[in-house]
Amino acid sequence: MTQNRTSFCGAVTASLLVFCSCAAICSRTAVAWAADTSTIAKVELAPTIHACGVIVTLSGDDNGDAVVKLELRESGTTTWRPAHDLLRRKSGRVHAGSLFYLAPATHYQLRVTVEDPDNSGAPPSSTDSMQTRADAPAAPSGKTIHVSPQGDDGSADGSSVKPYATINAALAQAQAGDEVLVAAGVYREEVKLPRGGTEAKPLWLRGQPGAIIDGSDEALAGSPSWTLYKDDIYTTPFSGSTNYLAVDHTRIYDYQSLAALEAKSGGQSGKSNVLEGGFFIDGAKKLLYLRLPQGGSPTGKKVYAGVRKVGVLIDNKAHVVVRGFEIRYFGGQYAVAVDLRGATFCWISKLNIHHLIAGIRSRKGGA
Numbered sequence: 260m261t262q263n264r265t266s267f268c269g270a271v272t273a274s275l276l277v278f279c280s281c282a283a284i285c286s287r288t289a290v291a292w293a294a295d296t297s298t299i300a301k302v303e304l305a306p307t308i309h310a311c312g313v314i315v316t317l318s319g320d321d322n323g324d325a326v327v328k329l330e331l332r333e334s335g336t337t338t339w340r341p342a343h344d345l346l347r348r349k350s351g352r353v354h355a356g357s358l359f360y361l362a363p364a365t366h367y368q369l370r371v372t373v374e375d376p377d378n379s380g381a382p383p384s385s386t387d388s389m390q391t392r393a394d395a396p397a398a399p400s401g402k403t404i405h406v407s408p409q410g411d412d413g414s415a416d417g418s419s420v421k422p423y424a425t426i427n428a429a430l431a432q433a434q435a436g437d438e439v440l441v442a443a444g445v446y447r448e449e450v451k452l453p454r455g456g457t458e459a460k461p462l463w464l465r466g467q468p469g470a471i472i473d474g475s476d477e478a479l480a481g482s483p484s485w486t487l488y489k490d491d492i493y494t495t496p497f498s499g500s501t502n503y504l505a506v507d508h509t510r511i512y513d514y515q516s517l518a519a520l521e522a523k524s525g526g527q528s529g530k531s532n533v534l535e536g537g538f539f540i541d542g543a544k545k546l547l548y549l550r551l552p553q554g555g556s557p558t559g560k561k562v563y564a565g566v567r568k569v570g571v572l573i574d575n576k577a578h579v580v581v582r583g584f585e586i587r588y589f590g591g592q593y594a595v596a597v598d599l600r601g602a603t604f605c606w607i608s609k610l611n612i613h614h615l616i617a618g619i620r621s622r623k624g625g626a
Contacts, residue, residue: 565590
């Protein structure tokens with residue numbers, strides 16, 4: 260006996276159910292079980308600029324011996340080119356792979372063929388079409404909304420004569436195809452995109468040379484007064500919180516207690532004189548304690564404390580272009596220059612990112 264699974268086997272074609280007798284099962288002739296034969300249930304394509312992900316889900320193939328072949332050709336041509344066979348996932352019926360070195364903005368046809376020794380007749384196949392993405396976003400096609408340090412959110416209309424003062428105020432007015440054009444200057448805000456665009460009409464956020472998105476405390480970055488506390492440790496009023504501080508562009512280590520800062524412990528319990536320089540924030544007294552690595556007073560030096568966490572947040576939006584900014588001095592445990600949270604089809608380019616924890620982060624969408 261070559262098969263002994265049940266007292267009958269079944270095959271379903273359209274609405275017809277056909278049963279085989281036990282005698283057929285008990286013969287010595289090899290039987291191809293209906294669940295072992297395979298057909299194509301679904302083909303999914305995910306094209307990018309130079310590649311395309313391919314996922315093929317089979318129906319049947321319980322014994323896992325099917326092989327999924329992949330071929331491609333540019334639309335309008337006649338010759339199929341073989342690609343790598345798709346790899347079987349642990350789930351068994353799902354096969355996946357990728358095509359590489361494709362041309363941007365080009366139409367392709369993909370042919371999937373299933374080779375299964377349990378099948379009879381012509382192998383199942385499916386031909387699908389896709390187009391790779393262009394290697395540049397569509398140019399702005401709507402209005403230009405201006406932002407400038409000399410602007411006024413209260414009276415602005417977005418023109419170059421009456422610009423907005425903040426990027427977020429301008430973005431609140433921007434629609435698909437529009438461009439928010441930001442003039443040179445320092446903008447201390449966490450920029451959040453209220454909406455995105457479309458493939459044909461992306462929403463543009465562009466900084467002109469000298470446009471800076473800054474996460475630091477404005478008062479501390481100015482010229483605060485410093486008071487000597489003891490042993491080259493100086494204090495200044497500070498009501499915020501941060502784990503990122505830099506003096507004249509040099510990062511300073513944050514301490515968890517004033518005693519540790521005094522001992523220069525470098526965060527190592529029971530040790531002293533480990534690390535020169537550091538800072539501690541006393542939230543109750545609203546004071547920042549600062550010791551420079553080289554000693555001396557911070558008076559006259561640029562002190563940047565990252566009190567904001569995200570430079571630009573694109574949360575579950577699509578088709579957004581961010582270009583041309585300097586993004587700096589953001590603090591916090593998850594501080595980042597550009598946070599792509601559940602965002603798709605976004606273009607982030609020509610940014611000068613420095614003095615923060617992370618540059619560009621891409622992750623799944625939030626709740």
